[in-house]
Amino acid sequence: MNTKALKLAAVAATMLDDFSPTEWVPLPSLGLGIRVLVDDGQQQLVATAQTGLDRSADTGSAAEAGRIYDSMYPHAGFTWPHLRAITEVEADYFGTSAPTTVTLIEPLPGAPVGDQAIADTARASSLAQALATLHSAAPESISEAGFPVEDPSRFQFQILERLDQAAATGRVPAGLLQHWEEEFEKVSLWRFLATPIHGAIDETSVFTDQERVLALSGIERLRVSDPAIDLAAASALIDPAAVPTFFSEYTNSRPRADEHVITRAELLAEFAVLDWLLEAVDSGDEEAIQDAGELLSSFNDVLFSHNAAEPEAVEDSPPSTADTELTSEAEDVVDEGTAPDESGSADDTHRP
Numbered sequence: 001m002n003t004k005a006l007k008l009a010a011v012a013a014t015m016l017d018d019f020s021p022t023e024w025v026p027l028p029s030l031g032l033g034i035r036v037l038v039d040d041g042q043q044q045l046v047a048t049a050q051t052g053l054d055r056s057a058d059t060g061s062a063a064e065a066g067r068i069y070d071s072m073y074p075h076a077g078f079t080w081p082h083l084r085a086i087t088e089v090e091a092d093y094f095g096t097s098a099p100t101t102v103t104l105i106e107p108l109p110g111a112p113v114g115d116q117a118i119a120d121t122a123r124a125s126s127l128a129q130a131l132a133t134l135h136s137a138a139p140e141s142i143s144e145a146g147f148p149v150e151d152p153s154r155f156q157f158q159i160l161e162r163l164d165q166a167a168a169t170g171r172v173p174a175g176l177l178q179h180w181e182e183e184f185e186k187v188s189l190w191r192f193l194a195t196p197i198h199g200a201i202d203e204t205s206v207f208t209d210q211e212r213v214l215a216l217s218g219i220e221r222l223r224v225s226d227p228a229i230d231l232a233a234a235s236a237l238i239d240p241a242a243v244p245t246f247f248s249e250y251t252n253s254r255p256r257a258d259e260h261v262i263t264r265a266e267l268l269a270e271f272a273v274l275d276w277l278l279e280a281v282d283s284g285d286e287e288a289i290q291d292a293g294e295l296l297s298s299f300n301d302v303l304f305s306h307n308a309a310e311p312e313a314v315e316d317s318p319p320s321t322a323d324t325e326l327t328s329e330a331e332d333v334v335d336e337g338t339a340p341d342e343s344g345s346a347d348d349t350h351r352p
Contacts, residue, residue: 002026004049004094005036011093011102012038012047015085019045019104030112030204034094037107045084045104051096062103062220064145069219072137072196078130079215081105110207110214118208119239125249126212127234132253135195135227142196142224150225152190159184159271166274169281171293173300180274183267192258194224201233227257231265236272273299 009024021038199221280288
């Protein structure tokens, strides 16, 4: 028996006065920690146990972000996490080195995209529509709630700063370095108004069924910034053949988007490889540094051989725009053991 999951179910049973679960099912971690679905016969909630969380910055932000989403997107065609309760247990309860934060949220519909790229145009279009909805709202309530507001020129400066840091490693091919410097220094690219963005789109935060996007998690990274950040991250989840549909649907669903948002998204998607290099350098992981350097060299070869083969092409997207998936390191989590799929059979259900 998964004793840590059982312990989590026991904690969850004490967190709400009107909730007394009689059954629990272990869920996949999704990089978050131990997760269980608890059920009292009338409602179901998902309990998650995490270590290494800044309770105020991470979980508190998630609760506030949920309230902001509720007010900004009352008619959205997708949902998001709603925090019902939060508590903290001592480190020795789960045998960890730090206290564990336990949260209860309402379960999200669908399932995370995971490692399987979105190849069908229906779901690619649905994701584009969801992001267009997010980016179309007025940003005032986000800034008033204290979430970050990033000025476009400041964001441009940060990118160029990272480019200088990467150049100093000697691992970025000269042609690729020049390509990015020329593109990111274009003044016209940064003439836009920052919008609300999700800020943490990845394979665990996009929940779908077979046809459309049903929910977005990870909403605590909500901020006002460049919508191209979300588009670049989302394009990494989509099969290259469906990326043109994704971008086209986004611009159709958000006609007031700035004219260079897709160009910036493509550049930021390319830039993900460089970010991987910088993370590897910061961590001192020589193997990762070597892998990132080789990937940059390969990308350089593909990019410039493609351009040389088609000199007349205009606005061609680099072939690796949607091929590179780069996710940040997950928070330190409690070892959850083996958990079945979220749609596990009744045999996986346990009664305390």
